[in-house]
Amino acid sequence: MTPSAPRSGPSPHLAGLTTLRVGGPAADLVVAETEDALVEAVRGADEAGTPVLVVGGGSNLVVADEGYAGRVVLVRTRGLRAESDLCGGAFVEVAAGEPWDDLVAAAVERGWSGLEALSGIPGTTGATPLQNVGAYGQEVSQTLARVRTWDRRRGAVRTFAAADCGFGYRTSRFKQEPDRFVVLAVTFQLGVGDLGAPVQYAELARALGIEVGRRAPARAVREAVLALRRGKAMVLDAEDHDTWSTGSFFTNPFVDPDRLPEGAPSWPADGDRVKTSAAWLIEHAGFAKGHGDGPARLSSRHTLALTNRGEASTADVLALAREIRDGVLTRFGVELHPEPVLVGCSL
Incomplete structure (x- = not known):
């Protein structure tokens, strides 16, 4: 097996791959740990005429009890590359399989602002552009610079600037064409500094003791959001x-x-x-x-x-x-x- 080859394994029930924990068996499961492996897993299935379901964290999926009669590609790619300066901010390219909340935590730790109100959201980074993930007054589209994808129709890698992604409330061009694009990596342009972005959500502002539109330390925003989400059972806990x-x-x-x-x-x-x-x-x-x-x-x-x-x-x-x-x-x-x-x- 080459380093970039997709890794096949047993075909489990999709219930074990989703946060709702329902869903029947997959006919075929491939674990893709590199970008090349992810592309190959999808391309190989397309060439064979096999249906494909790409799964990241499984936090936004409801799969039928009968399961999925095709190939399930589990995205487990990793990697984060950043370029930062005080003028342009931080350009951070993130592999699709990176856990989203790990990215948010890293951004806060490194002094990058703009993602802190999206703390505690389950799933992977590659899934966030699909439905323009948002919470507590922030949306992914506000800081996203570009998305690199595999275009299954053209059989080629394509990169989209944010303006070309068709973002709206919980939607994007990628969600509108779900069987065409596979997200490979996402690049964000984030502010540099200890303060988070202006707080636009009243409930969060109250928790921070500030007025809407004011800024607070990104670390404090993250902690407040996690507390609010835990109070609503919106942070994953296997025992809850x-x-x-x-x-x-x-x-x-x-x-x-x-x-x-x-x-x-x-x-x-x-x-x-x-x-x-x-x-x-x-x-x-x-x-x-x-x-x-x-x-x-x-x-x-x-x-x-x-x-x-x-x-x-x-x-x-x-x-x-x-x-x-x-x-x-x-x-x-x-x-x-x-x-x-x-x-x-x-x-």
Whole structure:
């Protein structure tokens, strides 16, 4: 085996590769530990006409109980390369398989700002551009400089500048064409200094004791975000079933102002619509924290998280998701849409 060759292994259940811990077996599993191996694993499957599912941290996947009848490529590439100066900031190129929170921790430690409010998010760095990961007032698109990809259609490596990535709320060109691009590496342009980026999220500002728009030490921002996320069971813990989830299961919906339910919070959005809170809609449709009496229930600490209490199947999770979606639609006339990628299953 050459150093860059993909490493094949037994075909486990996808439940062991996802944070929700559901999903059936993979027909074929390849572990890619280098960029060349990642490209070869995907290219080889494409040439053979074999379906491919690329998996990073598995934190945004819901896989059918029947499993995946194709090749699962587990991205385990590693590497971080940085160039830094006080004028241009730090340009940091990160391999797709690097754990995201490890990158955020390293950025804070090295005095690079702009990622600190994205602390505690599970998954790998290569997955973050796909849905423009965001939390507590920061989004990946705010600091991303470029994305290097394998274009499966052209059979070539292609690099996209941030302006060409089609970023929007929890979306990108890579999410819109899920079977075309495989992210190989992501480059960020980060500020240099001890202070984090201006805090734009009211809850985080309160936790830091500052006004919205002010700055705080990046280390303090990271610690505050981790504390807030732990309070909502949004930091992975193998012993805590409230964290056996995909994080927020539904995205915040966009609605016309005249369709905004009375009392619902709202924020300006593109065009004439406003964004409202999926969590508020769920709670006010009658679904309290901990709702459910089976192996899949709402988190006891956050109504946006659908959790596996230990023995849930994908069917159990989807049944709960449908109940909540339909309940919100009946009560408010607003349809919720899932945030995670559904593989071999649907609502």
